[in-house]
Amino acid sequence: MRFIEAGPDSPVIRELTRRVNGDVCTLQWQWPAGTDSVYIGRRALDAEHDLTSDAESVTFGPDGGFDASGLKLYTREEYKTAGGYRDRLNGIGRYVYMVYAAMPGSGDPVLIRQPDGSNIVETPAGRAKIRYAIREKKPLFRAFKTVKIEISCEVPLAEDVLCYVKKSGSHPTGPQDGTMYPFAAPFPAGRTGLPEIEVGKNDYVRVFFTDGKKYGRLYELLPE
Incomplete structure (x- = not known):
C-alpha cells in the first residue's frame, strides 16, 4: 500500500x-x-x-x-x-x-x-461526566469553617484537570476569580472524598477546570 x-x-x-x-x-x-x-x-x-x-x-x-x-x-x-x-x-x-x-x-x-x-x-464523541459536591461545617463560636470536597468521575482524571478556588464574600465564578489551588493527585474513576480544608467563615469554595477550553471538550463538570 x-x-x-x-x-x-x-x-x-x-x-x-x-x-x-x-x-x-x-x-x-x-x-x-x-x-x-x-x-x-x-x-x-x-x-x-x-x-x-x-x-x-x-x-x-x-x-x-x-x-x-x-x-x-x-x-x-x-x-x-x-x-x-x-x-x-x-x-x-x-x-x-x-x-x-x-x-x-x-x-x-x-x-x-x-x-x-x-x-x-x-x-x-462524548464527554465524560464529572460531578463534585462541597459540604460545609460551621462550628459555633469559631472564625473558621471546614469544607469537604467530593469528586465523582466516569473516567480517571489527571491531577491537572481540576482545581478548587476560594473566594471571600461570594462564590467564585471561575479559576481566576479568587485563590486557585491545584489538586495534588490524580482521580480514579468513581467517587473520591478529599481531606477537609479549613477556610474563613466568609469564604466560599467551588471546583473548576484548570483550562476550560481544553478540558471542556472532554468532560462535563456538574455540581451535585
Whole structure:
C-alpha cells in the first residue's frame, strides 16, 4: 500500500459529511467514477482518550508519512447496503476520519492523498461526566469553617484537570476569580472524598477546570 498526491484526473472523495446519532457516526460522500473501494481511518485528536473502535486509529510515521496499517477497506457495495460508513464512538474527545479513494486496477492498493483536505472530517464523541459536591461545617463560636470536597468521575482524571478556588464574600465564578489551588493527585474513576480544608467563615469554595477550553471538550463538570 502506498500514497500518491491527487492530480487533475485522480479519483478523489467529494462532499464528505458526518452525522452522529447517539454513539454512532455515519460518514457519507460522493464516490469518484470508476472507483469501487476506499480505505478509511480514524485518529483521536485527544489521543489519550481513544478507547477503541471498529475503525483502527491512523497514526503518522516518524518521517511525517502515514502509517497505513490501521486503514480499513470499505467497498461501494458495503456503502450502498449500509447507507454510508458507520462507526461506533465509544471514547471521549474529538476524532478525525480520513477516507482515501483507491486507484482502480492498480494491483497493490494505491491511495489518493488530497491536499485540500476534502476527504477528511472531524467529529466530537462524548464527554465524560464529572460531578463534585462541597459540604460545609460551621462550628459555633469559631472564625473558621471546614469544607469537604467530593469528586465523582466516569473516567480517571489527571491531577491537572481540576482545581478548587476560594473566594471571600461570594462564590467564585471561575479559576481566576479568587485563590486557585491545584489538586495534588490524580482521580480514579468513581467517587473520591478529599481531606477537609479549613477556610474563613466568609469564604466560599467551588471546583473548576484548570483550562476550560481544553478540558471542556472532554468532560462535563456538574455540581451535585
